[in-house]
Amino acid sequence: MSDICPSCSHTCLTCYSSSTSACLSCNLTDNRYDDGAQSCPCLPGYYDGGGRTCAGCHLTCATCTGGAANNCLTCPNQTTTFRNITSNTCACIAGYYHSGGVVCSLCHYSCKTCDGAATTCTSCEPTLKRTLVSQRCDCNIGFYDDGFNLMCQPCFSTCRGCNGPTQTDCTSC
DSSP states (O other), rough: OOSSSSOOTTSSSSTEEEEEEEEEEEEGGGTOOSSSSSOOOOOEEEESSSSSSOOOOOOOOOOEESGGGGGGGESOOOHOOEEEEEEEEEEEEEEEEESSSOOOOOTTTTTTTSSOOOTTTEEOGGGGGGEEETTTTOOOTTTEOSSSSSEEEETTOOOSSSSSSTTTTTOOO
């Protein structure tokens, strides 16, 4: 019989000598917690990369299997971050875009979806009488944006096109 104690699993602070993976205690400074089942899993927001200390998930993930943005298992609260899980990525929901932080930013009112900036539209809502033109959701011919309503407003009957701010500001007849 050897007098040398075997090393504990990298997840344990202390362990049973008969089973090095059965933890007696966990090192909380390693972003681990005692689950009461003799193991020390990573805290939410961290993942086990094989080292003693759990590494942080990508900032957009609540839980993950790795540090990349496409390794998310769950996302932070959708009602506060406007993110939803799609193919292991916590992507911004329609009408919002990734602006660098955890919380997605709101697209310009004229955009159905946008990317990179509020006014860089990637799609428009056709029922609002808008069409995508050079990354903007312009009003269809015969309609104008009054700056207040989501839906483009009809031009005055004598106008073929108008640009507002009123329906009689014709651009063509």
